[in-house]
Amino acid sequence: MNTIIDTPDSPLDRARGNCSSPLELDIDTLHQYLPVVRCKLAAGEYVYRMGQPFRALYLVHAGSLKSCELAEDGREQVTSFRIRGDLIGVESIGLSHCACDAIALEHCEIWELPYPPVIAACLQLPALQARLTASLAEEIRRHRSWMLALGTLNAEQRVAAFLLDMARDHARLGFSDCHFVLRMGRNDMASFLGIQHETVTRALSRLQELGYIAIQRREVRLLDGEALRFLACGERMRRPMAGAERAPRIKSMGHGRATSSLRRPAARGDTAYEAA
Amino acid sequence: MNTIIDTPDSPLDRARGNCSSPLELDIDTLHQYLPVVRCKLAAGEYVYRMGQPFRALYLVHAGSLKSCELAEDGREQVTSFRIRGDLIGVESIGLSHCACDAIALEHCEIWELPYPPVIAACLQLPALQARLTASLAEEIRRHRSWMLALGTLNAEQRVAAFLLDMARDHARLGFSDCHFVLRMGRNDMASFLGIQHETVTRALSRLQELGYIAIQRREVRLLDGEALRFLACGERMRRPMAGAERAPRIKSMGHGRATSSLRRPAARGDTAYEAA
DNA sequence: AACCGAATGTAACAGTCGGTAACAGGCGGA
DNA sequence: TCCGCCTGTTACCGACTGTTACATTCGGTT
The missing domain is CATH 1.10.10.10 (Winged helix-like DNA-binding domain superfamily/Winged helix DNA-binding domain)
Structure with a gap:
């Protein structure tokens, strides 16, 4: 099979950081410190819903899910898709209730990590603490990467x-x-x-x-x-009917959203002077 | 002065969670565990730049800053604005180099918290660990809240x-x-x-x-x-010239991006069945 | 004081994308 | 198997917003 992804540092790759091995923690190790519960979900089922009491994080072991942000006026948006190895539910840390929905896209197996015990286990298991913090930071980077894409x-x-x-x-x-x-x-x-x-x-x-x-x-x-x-x-x-050449950065060709940023590559905002 | 913000739970408020007191940690307590360095910045100066070695987190003590995400092709976008009480730099946790830029919008004072020492201090100071984790989770919620806004x-x-x-x-x-x-x-x-x-x-x-x-x-x-x-x-x-009534959810009035979501308030995505 | 560049504001034009509708195809249930 | 429903596809029209151009204000320098 030919490889499509040949650049290890594509724009959206950067967000992922160096977290190459998804499931650094095996369930046996976790079980020594936590009452891990395996859950199976059918497509469309909720892992948790916004407003429910926040009680656990979840490690995706198989399948895929989506996170949905929703406003009280009915607006909603999918903010991320998660797959095997992802830790979900971290966005509600520090809250008493879940901040969004998590919904299975297909048949899934997830591992439930009860929340207060997770924090306690972090004190015993530095790898878990590191994994949790890294997951949080990686999610921030992913969101920012997509905000860049959506904005430009x-x-x-x-x-x-x-x-x-x-x-x-x-x-x-x-x-x-x-x-x-x-x-x-x-x-x-x-x-x-x-x-x-x-x-x-x-x-x-x-x-x-x-x-x-x-x-x-x-x-x-x-x-x-x-x-x-x-x-x-x-x-x-x-x-489709254009010539053969790939048109590298032609000026004033169409009015797509992207040309705006290409037009001012060095404009570092308003008050951004080059300082030491 | 009359109060504009009377609903404590506006759409964008939710993201902030319960973190009401911004600077839960005073500098004296921090100094017992960390070599905290006070830094002053002029408008336009960088706290850190993408690609630099990641060495510290920063607590904003005065002033305001922006975070800029940028791609190697020149595209860039401001992904957040930060003010007193915010902890910045957390997006690079788990990386060896900074993932984005942080730029002062005005004269600022920030406290530099060297990174490996911060992790060490977290073991001694549970409040610091909690503050760090809460900051990370809150940033995720803020981003998601804005993704909802930008998408709808x-x-x-x-x-x-x-x-x-x-x-x-x-x-x-x-x-x-x-x-x-x-x-x-x-x-x-x-x-x-x-x-x-x-x-x-x-x-x-x-x-x-x-x-x-x-x-x-x-x-x-x-x-x-x-x-x-x-x-x-x-x-x-x-x-401007429309009648007096506030037009609550009129159908087929214009083609604004917003009407899309109003038009399908109950459509919970593709495979989202109501599951117990 | 005069000048200059950056930031801001205004206006006209045009393209992308949203809203709508109609239809095709797949999937599940009867 | 048939049927109905949902998802996906395509086409058309127009609003929103990007693009361009230019005027104005502000801040700092000469």
Whole structure:
């Protein structure tokens, strides 16, 4: 199989840090300090819901889930997708109630780590404390990475970046990084990317039309990772009928959201002088 | 002074959790365990830059700063604004190098907490460990809250939400919550909100035209907090010439980004069944 | 005081993307 | 197997907002 992910430091990779081995703690070690409970979930079931008492963290052992932020007025958004090795529920630490929803996208197995005991165990098990802190920091970096993407990329570029991120996740689990099945539907993808599900479909169709990917429903093949990475780095997509050259940073070509940042690469904000 | 922020649980408030007292740790206590260094910064100076060796966390004692995420292709975005009481640098925990930039918006005083010693001190000082973990979790919640806003609100609504957030910060420091001075310029505001600075200006002008705020350069007065909160909760702004009624959730009125979520308040994603 | 650059504000134009609708295809239940 | 429902796809139109250009104000320097 040919490798799509060849740059170990793509924009979205950086957020992940050096946490290469997902499950640094085995269940036997944990069991010495904690009453770990294995839970199985069906697709659509909630791990926890916003407003419920916060009682545990959860280590994803199999399957995939989504986190949903929701406002009292009904607005909601998927803020992350989690897979094997991820620790979920950490966003509610310091609160008495859960801050958001966590919902299984498919059949899952998760390990429940009761919260006060986890803190106690951290004192006995420095590796656990480190793992918890690292998980928190990594989640911050992931969010920031996506905030950068959502703030500077247009719809097509976001979709390209998302596919690369999914490929990376898939590769991290030891599977092919150029052929995989999306775990979430168009609505969840759109919510996460801050666009509408029709726009996601449009973008996917365009990427397929360009020959960058092949997609049927949720089954994806990445055919031209180079082109996708080119897109996800804020470059404008070459139009279907456009010439052969890849148009590196052409000025005043279209009005995509991305050109704005390309136009002012050295503008370091308002009061950001170069200081020592 | 009349109070603008009367609901203790606004959408963006939730993220902050119960961390009401910002500086739970005084410098004398810290000094017993750590070589704390007081640093003064001028506007525009960097606390740290992306790629530098990660060596310390910083507690903001006075002034305000911004965090900038940046990609190798030149794209960049302000991901947060920090004020007195905030702990910055935590996003690089677990990495050998800093993951982003931190830049002073004005004259600042910050306390440098060298990183390995901080971890050591956490073992001696449970309050410090709790403070660190709480800071990390709170930052995740703040990011998620803003991801919800950026994903579901249009430009005017984002600006309204931003002003309310700034008012809340200002109130948290003990100052007026209806009259304050923005610490950042239009460019930084725009970057944070994922829009262009002209759009920020447009939105601010419109809010002023509507009588919701009074603004001159960076000095802001919130005149109608109720209307602002109404906006920031995803409701569509009533047009200048529109009738008197506040148009609660009118269907098919314009094409703003916000109506999308109002249109499907019960749609809990793709595979989200109601499961016991 | 005059000048200059940066930041801010305003306006006109145009493109992307959201809203809507209609349809196709897949999946599960009867 | 058939049917109904949900997901996914495509097309059209227009609002929102990015882009560009320019005027104005502010702050600091000459």
